[in-house]
Amino acid sequence: MVGTPDGDSWATLPRRLDRRTAAWLVDAVAPGSRRGSWSPGQGVPEGLLTAAQIHGVEGWVRQRALTSGVVLDGVDVAVHAVLGRHQRALVDLGLAHGALTAAAVRFLVVKGPAVTRWYAEPSLRSYVDLDVVVAPEDLGGALDALEGAGFTLLDANWPFLLDADVHELVLRTPSGGALDLHWSLGPSPMSIDRSPAFGVLHGRSVEFDAGPVAVRGLGDADAVVHLAVHAAASGGHRLVWLTDLRAAITATAPDAAVLGRVADEWGARPALDLMLGRLRRVTGDARSQSYQDGSWHPWSLVDGAVTWVSPPERTATGGSLSRLVARSSRQTSAASLAALGWKSLSRTAGALTRSAGSGGDLSPAQRADPTSPTSARRPVGGAAGRSEFVRRVRERRR
Incomplete structure (x- = not known):
């Protein structure tokens, strides 16, 4: 978020x-x-x-x-806000830890505090929400436990959520923050999700201190690959994603062969190669090159050309060619190129449609508006819809 x-x-x-x-x-x-x-x-x-x-x-x-x-x-005020959000997240994580542990629900913490621990100080890692992962079969129990501890489920449009095939639900924390409850870590929709099963990720997880509690996060190689997958799926343009990769590689120094095997498990070699290439080209960090796989050179060449034409660091909130390429990353270079072609055609068609006066994309505020029919927060389906959603997630487990 x-x-x-x-x-x-x-x-x-x-x-x-x-x-x-x-x-x-x-x-x-x-x-x-x-x-x-x-x-x-x-x-x-x-x-x-x-x-x-x-x-x-x-x-x-x-x-x-x-x-x-x-x-x-104004920079001091902005950094104080970063530190305030971090402290709030640690308090909320302590509450979530207590609730999920009491309910015997295994969980992993990703991004946010899990990445901040690799920075020299928390003011260098800005984030706005918590990300917690549970097994698909534990989604219902996790929701019940968190709601019992004062968390509020915001997503309520169950037909929309089923149709969108989401892999996370958003809850408001007792302090007013946000917690994204995941049961999958692949890019959404789940039709292109190749992330390892929760049991595999949990088996390779590591424990770390997050404020007053000790929690589990992704193993070192899984964490690096997930950072690349998440960044590429989101457009790969924000500098914070590049500093995350740099911090993770510096702190964990993963073995290149192990990192490659884990990336294969995630179906994420192109995404990893793309983000490591951007880290090197944008910041000059040479260490990332030792982790790039030459077998994905075609996709890296495409992104190298795009980075020169449309520098990712110059993208703010709008669409760009660099975002389009990053979000097209798939399991292979060939599949990535095909996705790029399809997305390019879709974007062109969408631009023509918008120019003809048929609306266009909704803003984030509109998508969060519970009165909007395209909002995940519009209450539709009730308790029966929620039960059906949880059942469908449980049955899709691997």
């Missing part, structure tokens, strides 16, 4: 960043990577802080401002 910077609405956020703003952001996460950035005499690019919030690198920007002597109004 990506939140909008405080004070900005979805409609007013930039769809694309200018080169100078993007250069300052990249130099913040990889100092020295862009010539001429962060010089006190140059003047701060307009909208730099908003761009940092969109890319989830507020802490990096503050750190770079301090070391370079650049004054950036």
Whole structure:
């Protein structure tokens, strides 16, 4: 989930960043990577802080401002908000841990606190929600346990959710935050989900401290692959996803052969190769190259060309060629190229439809509006719909 910077609405956020703003952001996460950035005499690019919030690198920007002597109004408040969300998430995770443990529901924590532990300090990892994974057969029990502990299920449009074939449900936490309850970690819809079964992931999981409780997260190789899968499925353009990969690789130093085998299990070699390539090209991080597999070179060549034409770090909230390519990543290069062709045709058709005056995509606010017929939060189906949904998820387990 990506939140909008405080004070900005979805409609007013930039769809694309200018080169100078993007250069300052990249130099913040990889100092020295862009010539001429962060010089006190140059003047701060307009909208730099908003761009940092969109890319989830507020802490990096503050750190770079301090070391370079650049004054950036509002950055301290933005970083305090990052730390506040992190502390709230740890409290909510403690409540979720207690509820699920008491109900004997096994779970894994991914992203958020699971990734923050690899950073030098929590202010460098901005996130807005918790992500918890349970086995498909435990979904019903997990929902009951969390609701009993004060969590509120927001998704309620059961026919819509079944038709969309989602792999997560959203709950509001007792503190007002959000918890995404997953039973699968592959890209949605589940028809293209090739992530390993929960039992396999749990068997390779590791324990880590998250505030006052110890929880389990993905094993090192699984965590790196999942970061790549999630980033590619979301467009692969936000700098926070690149710093996540860099932090994970630096902290865990996974064996290249093991990482390759795990990526094969996930059906994610192209996604991993694409995101590692972007990490190297955007930030100059050379370590990522040792984990790239030459057998996926065609897809890497495609993304290399796209990155040159449509730099991912310049994408803000709108569509771009780099996002389209990343989201087309499939099990093989050939399948990825086919998906890219199909998505390109669909996007062209969608643009023609919108130009003819037939609406267009809904904003995130509209999708979350419980009165919208296309919102997952519109109450449809009631208790019977919920039971049917849980049954369908349970029967799809592997």
